[in-house]
Amino acid sequence: MLFNSLEFLVFLPLVFFLYWVVFKKNLQHQNILIILASYLFYGWWDWRFLILILLSTLVDFYVGQQIFKNIDNKKKAQYWLWVSMAFNLSLLGFFKYFNFFIDSFIEMFSMVGYEMKSTWMLRIILPVGISFYTFQTMSYSFDIYYKKLKPTKDLVAFTAFVAFFPQLVAGPIERASNLLSQITNKRDFNYDQIVSGLKLILWGFFKKLVIADSLAPIVDDIFANYADYPASTLILGVFLFSFQVYGDFSGYSDIAIGTAKLFGIELMSNFKFPNFSRNVAEYWQRWHISLSTWFRHYLYIPLGGNRVGKLLSIRNISIIFIVSGFWHGANWTFIVWGALHALFYIPVYLMGRNRMYADNVIAENSWFPSIKEIGQVVLTFLMVSFSRIFFRSPTITDSFAYIKQIGEDFSYAPYAHPMGYRMVDFYILIAIFTLYEYLIRKDERSPFKFKSRFVRFAVYALLILGMLLFYDDGVNRSFIYFQF
Amino acid sequence: MKNLILKSVLYIGLILLALEGLVRVLHLYTEDPPRFIDEKLVEKRVPGHQGYAVTGNRNQNFSEFRINSFGFNSANEFNPSKEDFEIALIGDSFIEGFHQDYDDSTGEKIENLLQGVSVYEYGYAGYDLANQMHLINAYAQQFALIDKIVIYLNFESDLGRAEYQPNYGRINMLNSMVFKIRDNIKLLAYGSKIGILEPLKRLVQGGEVNKNENEQPVPRENSDNNEDHIRLTNFKSLINLYGFDKTKTSILFDSRKTSNEFIEFCNSEGIDLIDFSNAFQRSKKPTTLIYDHHWNNNGRTLIASQIAEHFKNSIN
Numbered sequence: 001m002l003f004n005s006l007e008f009l010v011f012l013p014l015v016f017f018l019y020w021v022v023f024k025k026n027l028q029h030q031n032i033l034i035i036l037a038s039y040l041f042y043g044w045w046d047w048r049f050l051i052l053i054l055l056s057t058l059v060d061f062y063v064g065q066q067i068f069k070n071i072d073n074k075k076k077a078q079y080w081l082w083v084s085m086a087f088n089l090s091l092l093g094f095f096k097y098f099n100f101f102i103d104s105f106i107e108m109f110s111m112v113g114y115e116m117k118s119t120w121m122l123r124i125i126l127p128v129g130i131s132f133y134t135f136q137t138m139s140y141s142f143d144i145y146y147k148k149l150k151p152t153k154d155l156v157a158f159t160a161f162v163a164f165f166p167q168l169v170a171g172p173i174e175r176a177s178n179l180l181s182q183i184t185n186k187r188d189f190n191y192d193q194i195v196s197g198l199k200l201i202l203w204g205f206f207k208k209l210v211i212a213d214s215l216a217p218i219v220d221d222i223f224a225n226y227a228d229y230p231a232s233t234l235i236l237g238v239f240l241f242s243f244q245v246y247g248d249f250s251g252y253s254d255i256a257i258g259t260a261k262l263f264g265i266e267l268m269s270n271f272k273f274p275n276f277s278r279n280v281a282e283y284w285q286r287w288h289i290s291l292s293t294w295f296r297h298y299l300y301i302p303l304g305g306n307r308v309g310k311l312l313s314i315r316n317i318s319i320i321f322i323v324s325g326f327w328h329g330a331n332w333t334f335i336v337w338g339a340l341h342a343l344f345y346i347p348v349y350l351m352g353r354n355r356m357y358a359d360n361v362i363a364e365n366s367w368f369p370s371i372k373e374i375g376q377v378v379l380t381f382l383m384v385s386f387s388r389i390f391f392r393s394p395t396i397t398d399s400f401a402y403i404k405q406i407g408e409d410f411s412y413a414p415y416a417h418p419m420g421y422r423m424v425d426f427y428i429l430i431a432i433f434t435l436y437e438y439l440i441r442k443d444e445r446s447p448f449k450f451k452s453r454f455v456r457f458a459v460y461a462l463l464i465l466g467m468l469l470f471y472d473d474g475v476n477r478s479f480i481y482f483q484f
Numbered sequence: 485m486k487n488l489i490l491k492s493v494l495y496i497g498l499i500l501l502a503l504e505g506l507v508r509v510l511h512l513y514t515e516d517p518p519r520f521i522d523e524k525l526v527e528k529r530v531p532g533h534q535g536y537a538v539t540g541n542r543n544q545n546f547s548e549f550r551i552n553s554f555g556f557n558s559a560n561e562f563n564p565s566k567e568d569f570e571i572a573l574i575g576d577s578f579i580e581g582f583h584q585d586y587d588d589s590t591g592e593k594i595e596n597l598l599q600g601v602s603v604y605e606y607g608y609a610g611y612d613l614a615n616q617m618h619l620i621n622a623y624a625q626q627f628a629l630i631d632k633i634v635i636y637l638n639f640e641s642d643l644g645r646a647e648y649q650p651n652y653g654r655i656n657m658l659n660s661m662v663f664k665i666r667d668n669i670k671l672l673a674y675g676s677k678i679g680i681l682e683p684l685k686r687l688v689q690g691g692e693v694n695k696n697e698n699e700q701p702v703p704r705e706n707s708d709n710n711e712d713h714i715r716l717t718n719f720k721s722l723i724n725l726y727g728f729d730k731t732k733t734s735i736l737f738d739s740r741k742t743s744n745e746f747i748e749f750c751n752s753e754g755i756d757l758i759d760f761s762n763a764f765q766r767s768k769k770p771t772t773l774i775y776d777h778h779w780n781n782n783g784r785t786l787i788a789s790q791i792a793e794h795f796k797n798s799i800n
Contacts, residue, residue: 006683020485191488420774425542460495461502468503469512469542473679 001044003255004208004477011041016262020189027186031160034183034263038165042129049127052091057162059087060137064151064158067144077145084141088134095127097330129169131327135294137162140176142298149177157184166259170252170481172270172290179267187264196446197261203447204254206463211247211433213477214426214470215240221418223392226402232412234405241392242385243430246275248480249288257445272444273437274384276362278376280344281354283384291327295320310350317349318342328391333399337390344383361441429470504671513670514538514677517551519658524622525650527615528555528608537582540775541678550586558605559587564629569799570602571791572627574616575636575736579607583778590779593788598799604630610654613637613719617726618648632795633733634758639742643715647725712743719746734758734794736787740765760790 001007015037023029043050063084070076140161143149152158161180167173222229222237229237253270260267270290277283284292296305300320306313318339325338348354362377363369369377393399417423440447450456507513515535521527529551539545554562557580564570573579573591581589591603606619616635620627627633637643657663666672675681734756739747750757763786764771771783779787 006687189485194488420770421540422542422544457495457498457502461499461506464499465503465506468675468678468680471541471678471680473682 001041002478003252003259004205007044011037012259012262019263024189028156030187031156031183034160034165035156035163038160038163038168041165042163042168045128049130052095052127052130053133053163053168054159056088056091056134056137057159060084060140060162061151061155061158063087063141064144065153067141068151071144071147081141081145084138088138092130092134095130132171132173133162133168135173135291135327136175139173139294139298140180143176149180152180152184154184164260164265166256166263167267170249170256170479171288172253172256172268173294174267174290179265182265190264193261193264193266197258199448200254200258200261200445202258202460202463204251204256204258206466207247207251207254208479209251209477210429210463210466210470212244212251212480213472213475214429215244215247216475217418217472218415218426219244219392222415223398223402226398226405229405229415230409230411230413231406233415234402236415238385238389238392240426240430241388242275242381243433245388245391245480246271247433252479252481254447269444273361273441275381275434276377276438276441277380277384278357278362278373279348279353279380280341280383281348282357283380284341284345285358291324295324299323306349313349314346317345321345332396333390333393336396336399337387340387340390344387362438363441425470429466500671504669507670507674510543511536511546512538512541512543513674515549516667517549517557519655520555521650521652521655522555525648526619526622527610527650527655529557531555538677539583539773544775545583545773547583547585548587549582556604556606556608557581557586557589559589559592560602560604562604562626564602564604564626566629568602569600569632570604570630571632571634571795572604572606572630573634573636573791574606574611574619576607576611576638576642577609578638578779579605579636580609581605581607581778581784582609583773583776584781584784588781590784590788590791593785594792597788597792598795601795601799610651612642612644613722614645614648616642617722617728621726631732632798633729634736634791635733636736637742639715639737639746643718646718646721648722709743712745716743716746716749719749728755730754730756736760736791738764758790758794760787763787763790 001011015033019030019033023033039050039053042053063080066080066083067077070080140149140151140158144151157180160183161174161176164174164179164183219237219241222233223241226234226237250271257267257269268290270288272286272289274283274286277286300316303316303319304312305316308316321338321342322335323338325334325336325341328334328337345354362373389402390396390399393402415423417426440449443449448456448459450459514537516537517533517535518530519527520530531551531553533549533551535549537545537547537549549557550559552558552561556562571591571594573594579590589605591605594603595601606616608615611619613635620633666676730753735750736758737760739759739761747757749755764783767782767786769782771779771786773780
């Protein structure tokens with residue numbers, strides 16, 4: 001079920017009503033409702049893959065207890081941790097990476113002159129959200145292993161933790177220490193929390209329906225026909241894709257966080273205005289936070305982090321970025337994208353500037369950013385956008401051909417929208433959106449923090465008007481990150 | 485919970501009111517002048533209405549219309565005389581031309597090309613050939629004074645019936661409470677126009693997609709010969725029933741979307757044809773609007789020049 005579908009419009013109020021009116025007094029019943037609602041939400045795509053979620057749940061529930069039971073016996077605890085990892089990574093490996101590995105092997109052999117036929121290629125459908133919930137369940141086993149968490153004995157609560165529908169298919173990838181503890185404790189109906197959730201949902205829908213969906217046809221057109229366009233159009237395509245993917249994914253996260261709030265649950269923030277980052281390190285503290293912190297906690301730090309000397313730290317940084325790229329999909333484009341980010345990050349790390357902006361935002365104590373900050377933001381945006389050529393292109397060959405075309409036809413020509421719409425409308429839209437995000441840059445969880453009730457109300461009305469002005473029934477409205 | 489429900493209802497109501505105001509102020513909605521069936525059973529617009537037709541979510545195409553005293557969108561009043569030279573241009577929404585200012589219509593463009601000629605545009609969205617033939621027949625006296633009649637015929641959609649019957653059902657539906665509410669609540673009219681209600685309609689219809697008016701026409705080679713034959717039979721029936729003055733009536737058509745059998749029949753019967761397909765094919769600029777399938781300014785200019793060229797010699 002998509003957040004932006006009619007089905008969800010019926011589903012959400014119904015579950016909300018049952019949750020707070022019918023099952024209000026019994027935590028166990030509320031959790032059972034969460035499970036049923038979540039399985040219905042997920043099964044709306046393909047009910048067959050519910051078995052994978054259930055298996056992942058049962059394995060990690062059991063493994064968690066075994067790790068805890070053997071916590072003083074490091075070898076045994078480690079063994080059970082490996083069971084969890086092997087199971088979850090096998091699921092991922094089979095459903096997401098099987099064809100990629102076979103394909104890559106065949107290509108490798110063909111490079112040395114040995115032609116193989118791809119008889120092992122399988123017609124595998126990628127289960128939606130598999131990369132998200134497998135990482136979430138693994139984090140539970142990791143946290144028990146690292147003694148940050150005690151396992152739960154409540155299978156219902158654990159099942160609800162794994163399947164919690166607002167964040168099941170595209171994150172934020174929660175940690176058990178945050179989400180499971182909320183699920184096992186009684187939630188109270190909190191008016192302010194619910195209103196805050198509704199506001200985030202509205203903001204998320206605006207980002208998805210207005211920013212991402214309206215830019216999608218332009219980006220699709222430019223990336224599909226890059227060979228026919230001059231540099232000016234190709235650069236425009238890259239910039240617009242940056243806004244599209246941000247609107248799409250952060251919009252999803254806002255709707256997820258807002259929806260969770262309706263059920264009295266606080267999810268972690270996933271985006272903190274990454275377009276205003278002053279270097280690539282800050283960008284990764286603001287973009288897809290739940291994934292970057294996952295890799296930091298469960299891969300980078302166990303590898304030694306930055307406590308192992310410069311050379312090994314560089315190795316560790318390279319590993320997490322490449323693995324992070326690979327997490328996105330079974331394609332060399334994502335691996336190169338990850339490697340590029342490692343290349344951008346390493347100089348920042350070597351200069352000791354990787355934690356420089358961890359606790360502040362652009363123009364922290366003033367209305368306007370300094371010239372230096374503007375330069376830093378522009379440079380970071382350019383680098384990140386450039387890397388997205390690899391992220392967006394269907395193949396690695398296309399990525400390089402796209403870049404080559406920019407160099408070869410370095411000219412300007414006005415771009416015409418594939419459906420004939422006025423392009424200026426989209427430029428104005430992006431300018432207003434960026435300006436508004438700048439105004440609210442200090443708090444990603446309160447997009448409408450205006451003292452005046454009238455101003456708040458006017459903003460709500462204008463956002464909904466924006467959704468109407470840019471509504472297009474013909475646009476494919478699935479979320480980009482569902483493919484990962 | 486009570487507080488939440490009450491406040492939600494209040495906020496939703498206020499936001500809807502604010503949106504209604506914004507849609508009105510920004511004139512995002514399109515106006516549709518009311519329709520009626522007159523005493524001669526001709527379907528037309530209620531005279532005297534003026535307003536603006538809007539296409540696209542963001543007001544991308546905005547044009548003024550004016551319904552004259554006879555009930556059609558035209559800069560001219562229809563007062564034909566023996567002394568003057570008049571051309572009647574009859575057709576559906578393409579001729580009615582709500583997508584361009586009424587004073588820059590196809591008729592006005594013809595007048596600019598042919599000095600001393602008045603063009604009367606009898607365009608009405610939804611007209612087929614039966615409507616058009618009935619109109620000429622019902623107002624025979626008026627049309628007797630008009631020197632030339634051009635009927636725009638969309639072969640694939642205008643020959644579905646062999647006899648005219650007034651469509652009271654459509655008029656009643658458009659005058660029904662539901663449609664009146666839709667037209668008076670501009671937010672609803674706007675939402676309906678931009679297709680925001682389509683997913684709901686699809687859900688109600690069990691996932692069936694409505695026929696899109698922007699759909700590309702089926703290539704002629706794929707069309708059903710039997711259907712083409714029925715269309716020709718209907719055409720013959722209509723001209724027999726209502727009469728067809730070959731001395732002054734021409735058919736404006738697109739041969740790319742018309743069967744050869746029909747064209748051959750017209751040629752054999754001496755029916756004058758104005759085919760605009762070549763002009764459209766040669767045009768380097770688009771001939772239709774971006775947001776729907778009606779002719780844009782370039783399309784109308786090409787149509788006007790085809791008609792003017794056709795009658796240039798008759799007038800001199």
